[in-house]
Amino acid sequence: MTTIEEKIREIEEEIHKTKYNKATESHIGLLKAKMARLQLEAESHRHSGGGGGFSVPKSGDATVALVGYPNVGKSSLLNAITGTESEVGNFAFTTLRVIPGTLKYRGTQIQILDLPGIIDNAALGSGRGREVLSMVRAADLILLVTDNECKGMDRIIEELRKSGIVVNRKRKNISMKRANTGGIRVRKPRSVDIDDTRIREMAKEFKITNAEIFIRENVNDDDLIDFFRGNVIYLPAVVVINKMDMPHNEELVESMRKYGEIVRVSASSKMGIEDLKEKIYDSLELIRVYLRDKSGKTDMERPLVLRKGATVRDVCRKISREMLEAFRYAVLSSTKSRINDMRVGLDYELSDGDIVTIVSKY
Ligand SMILES: Nc1nc2c(ncn2[C@@H]2O[C@H](COP(=O)(O)OP(=O)(O)OP(=O)(O)O)[C@@H](O)[C@H]2O)c(=O)[nH]1
Ligand SMILES: [Mg+2]
Missing domain, CATH: 3.10.20.30 (Beta-grasp domain)
Structure with missing residues (x-):
C-alpha cells in the first residue's frame, strides 16, 4: 500500500517532470491542488507526538526568523546583528536548535531566531524541519538567507508554502458559503476573469461539492489552492544574500529579486549589516x-x-x-x-x- 507521503512524492515528481507551458498549466494547477490536499491529510495524521522542547517563546516587539539552507551563514548573521553567540561551523547542521537573539534598534527590541538549516521535505517531517517551520509560522518577518551561490531558493519557498506559509504575497479576497445541495456556484464581479469550471475543478480536488464561492478579484491557481487549503499565513520576507565578500555571479544575485527585496551582506566582514538592520526594521512596519x-x-x-x-x-x-x-x-x-x-x-x-x-x- 502506498502511504500518503509516497503519493505526495509521486505527484511532486510529476509536477517537476512536466514542462510548464500554456497547454500543461491547468494540469499542473490541479496536481498542485491534489498535493496540497494530501499534505493536509498527512499533517492531520501526524498531530499526535510532542515537539520535544524545541520551541522558544516569543519575546520583544516583533519576531524575525532566519530561514535558509545549512551553512549559508545564518548563525554568523545572528551574531553580527545581535551580538549573540550562536555556534558557527564550516559544515551543515551546526545549529540544531533554535537560538534566539535580540536586535535593539531605534528604541525597539526585535527578536531574531536562528533556526537549523531548513531541508528538503521539511514540511513532510524530515529532520527537525517541521518544528522549524512551526517557529517560522509564528514570526512576523522571514529573512530568506542564501549565500554567494544563491542555491535552492525555489525549494525553500516551496517547503514554506507546503506548510502553509506564503511569502510576499497578499491574501486574496475569496470567501465561501458551504451548502448541502446545488453544486458549486461561483459569484464574481464582471472584472474578474476566471473560468468557473476551473474553480469547480479546484474545489473538487479539496472535496468541496456544494458551496457558493465569492471571488472579488483576479486570482490564480495558487491563490485558489491556498484558499481551499485554509490555515495559510501570509508573511513578508526579505532575501539576504550573505558571503558577498566571496566571488559571485552578479546576474544570479540579481535574479533573487523575484523572491523579494534583496540585501547583500557579509557576516564575516560586517559589510551591509547596518543596511540589513534597517531593512528588518522597515519591513516590520x-x-x-x-x-x-x-x-x-x-x-x-x-x-x-x-x-x-x-x-x-x-x-x-x-x-x-x-x-x-x-x-x-x-x-x-x-x-x-x-x-x-x-x-x-x-x-x-x-x-x-x-x-x-x-x-x-x-
Ligand atoms: N566568506 C564568508 N564566510 C562566511 C560568511 N558568513 C559565514 N561564513 C562561513 O560559513 C560557514 C557557515 O556559517 P554558519 O553561520 O555556521 O552557517 P549556518 O547557516 O548557521 O549553518 P547551519 O547552522 O549548519 O544551518 C562558516 O564557516 C562561516 O565562517 C561570510 O560573510 N563570508
Ligand atoms: Mg547555524
Whole structure:
C-alpha cells in the first residue's frame, strides 16, 4: 500500500517532470491542488507526538526568523546583528536548535531566531524541519538567507508554502458559503476573469461539492489552492544574500529579486549589516508611541512599540485591560508632524513618533 507521503512524492515528481507551458498549466494547477490536499491529510495524521522542547517563546516587539539552507551563514548573521553567540561551523547542521537573539534598534527590541538549516521535505517531517517551520509560522518577518551561490531558493519557498506559509504575497479576497445541495456556484464581479469550471475543478480536488464561492478579484491557481487549503499565513520576507565578500555571479544575485527585496551582506566582514538592520526594521512596519502622563512628562526612553495600523485602543490594551474600560479620550501630539494636543478616540490610527496621554474616567 502506498502511504500518503509516497503519493505526495509521486505527484511532486510529476509536477517537476512536466514542462510548464500554456497547454500543461491547468494540469499542473490541479496536481498542485491534489498535493496540497494530501499534505493536509498527512499533517492531520501526524498531530499526535510532542515537539520535544524545541520551541522558544516569543519575546520583544516583533519576531524575525532566519530561514535558509545549512551553512549559508545564518548563525554568523545572528551574531553580527545581535551580538549573540550562536555556534558557527564550516559544515551543515551546526545549529540544531533554535537560538534566539535580540536586535535593539531605534528604541525597539526585535527578536531574531536562528533556526537549523531548513531541508528538503521539511514540511513532510524530515529532520527537525517541521518544528522549524512551526517557529517560522509564528514570526512576523522571514529573512530568506542564501549565500554567494544563491542555491535552492525555489525549494525553500516551496517547503514554506507546503506548510502553509506564503511569502510576499497578499491574501486574496475569496470567501465561501458551504451548502448541502446545488453544486458549486461561483459569484464574481464582471472584472474578474476566471473560468468557473476551473474553480469547480479546484474545489473538487479539496472535496468541496456544494458551496457558493465569492471571488472579488483576479486570482490564480495558487491563490485558489491556498484558499481551499485554509490555515495559510501570509508573511513578508526579505532575501539576504550573505558571503558577498566571496566571488559571485552578479546576474544570479540579481535574479533573487523575484523572491523579494534583496540585501547583500557579509557576516564575516560586517559589510551591509547596518543596511540589513534597517531593512528588518522597515519591513516590520513598527511604530513607536510615547506615553505622556497627566503632569505632562513624556517617557522618551521606552516607547510602546506597535504594528502599523495600530490604534489608541491597542495602546490601552497594551497598558492594561482596566485602561480600556476607563478610557475617556486621548490627547495626541507628534514628534514628527505638527499635530499638537489633539483630542482623539479609541479608533484613532497612530503614527510613528506620536505622543499619547490617556485621559480616564476616574
Ligand atoms: N566568506 C564568508 N564566510 C562566511 C560568511 N558568513 C559565514 N561564513 C562561513 O560559513 C560557514 C557557515 O556559517 P554558519 O553561520 O555556521 O552557517 P549556518 O547557516 O548557521 O549553518 P547551519 O547552522 O549548519 O544551518 C562558516 O564557516 C562561516 O565562517 C561570510 O560573510 N563570508
Ligand atoms: Mg547555524
